[in-house]
Amino acid sequence: MTRFVRSVTLAAALMMAAGASPVLSAQEHGGTADVARDAVAPSSQREATENQIDIVHHLGNSHEIETPFGVVHLPRWEPIHIGGIALDLSPTKHLVFMLLAATIVALTFLLSARSVARAQAEGRPAKGFAGSMEALALYIRQEVVLPNVGHHGEGFAPYLLTLFFFILVMNILGLLPWGSTATGNITVTAALALMAFITIEVAGMRALGWKGYLNTIFYLPPGLPGPLKPIMLIIMTPVEIIGKLSKPFALAVRLFANMTAGHVLVLALIGLTFLFQSWLVGVAAAILATGIMLLELFVAFLQAFVFTLLTSVFIGLMRAEH
């Protein structure tokens, strides 16, 4: 194992060195290189622009999807105007992958549920894939939802489980070839965080009642002398409101940034190949990108877990507030 790792590292280092030298030599002999490039310019330069990777474009949303069979252009609809805001409801790349993720999650758990129900009827635990999905859902429920949400946390389990698996599948879809990460879009994570925010606040209202809930915004510690009360309210109310808003904001940015950063790193590493025009750099970049992809696979699970865990913790904190 260690020998394998060592040899891979050595190979990578050698390739980096070997890949770097042709470029250096090309710069040294600038004149001849230019001549040579001009000679093949007409076809290769066009190819270069076509092969150019626009990282931001790749990561961002668009109205076309790249598939192995060419680019699919999605239909465009007229924006709907509600008040002064224009809502462009036409499908985009991220929406398509989000729908794909939702379909995968729905199919997985509908089939698992049927299998689990059948096993339950036969009086035995579910086996195979359904059993593992049950175990995964159970883990989230027992280790994430119930300890953090507090008493009667079962009611939040369906929301938090759906959240976890939806985010997880969206994260993973971005790692597939021609895939795209919907959670690498701030809009998507912001929408998820908005729903988390509403859930947290509504959970607080239901657990604390109106009076208790308002107390979390307009907080007056007991035993505060009368003249200090208005000062306390003026200072603390904005702080409390910022405290409430910063939680979903952090959720949205954390997920978006983690997803985007990994993809930028992979694309940048692969981009090195095109920058240096060397197959040795290409091999080294591919090895490094593979490492990053493994890390990204871990991060895909981790960030889905963290989003769910923090939402549970925030719900629990809100419900326990006095």
Added chain:
Amino acid sequence: MLDLTLAAIQDHAPAAQEHASGPLTVEGGLMFWTIVVFLLLLAILKRFAWPAILGAVEAREQALERQLAEAARDREQAAALLAEHQKLIAEAKSQAHAIIVEAKSVAEKDRALAIEKTRQEQEERLARARREIGAERDRAVAELRREAVDLSLAAASKLIEKRLDGDTDRKIVLDYLATLDRRP
């Protein structure tokens, strides 16, 4: 966040016509769709998937809790029964003890009574024996006295056959014997 939102609202019209938008643009349409898709997924899974998957677990959990509660109740009942039994045993013991004590006292009383009766009988018999002995003795004494009188009279008459005769002499002897009788 605020900047992003504002930027999204302001730039939306041109952004929609542009080929693509950057990763930092907030698109109202996509946000709308995200919420719709998520809520739809939540509704479907909450209706059809989670009850079956979590229901199995919850049923298991409830069965366990029920069994635990039953076990606790059984244990309480057992403890109550044990206490009751112990009380019964203690009561039985004390009753037995009381019975034994009573029997003992009854026996004691009976024995005392029997002893008393025996003693009384004995005493009675003794007294009767004494009385009889006394009577016998009296009779023997009277007999002896009469014999003695007759013998002494016979002796005296033998001794002083001529002189001593008649009632006066007889009276003198009788008087003397009376003085003897008075002496213990």
